[in-house]
């Protein structure tokens with residue numbers, strides 16, 4: 148019965164940060180929220196469109212749509228966002244969405260949003276931001292990790308991509 152709890156926890160985590168797509172974001176900076184619950188790991192990532200595809204409006208040319216599709220393809224593989232070396236983590240659920248790229252959107256900003264739930268054999272104590280290698284345009288990640296006895300708020304960079312606890 149651990150999964151419903153995980154889902155609830157993810158909702159609680161994600162809702163405050165990502166509830167308002169028009170909220171300003173910082174280009175070059177990803178927001179990563181990780182929730183640990185026993186051996187379950189919930190990951191939510193938001194990355195500005197500018198950093199992944201170079202624009203933040205609905206695509207007007209086929210090549211812009213291709214860029215979005217390519218970015219989605221990378222985001223659909225959670226291991227290209229975070230590297231979890233412990234616990235043989237296996238994906239349970241996953242969702243990749245865009246905000247601001249849909250026809251008619253006039254937000255002026257757009258971002259990609261990803262949510263994954265992983266089930267691991269042991270609770271990880273270290274996570275590396277693989278997203279820097281996947282998306283060289285990213286300069287930093289604002290990482291927040293919460294767990295039963297854990298609360299980490301840290302800025303990671305391509306030269307300092309690992310957080311451990």
Ligand SMILES: [Zn+2]
Pocket residue numbers: 172174195196197203255256257
């Ligand atoms: Zn923007």
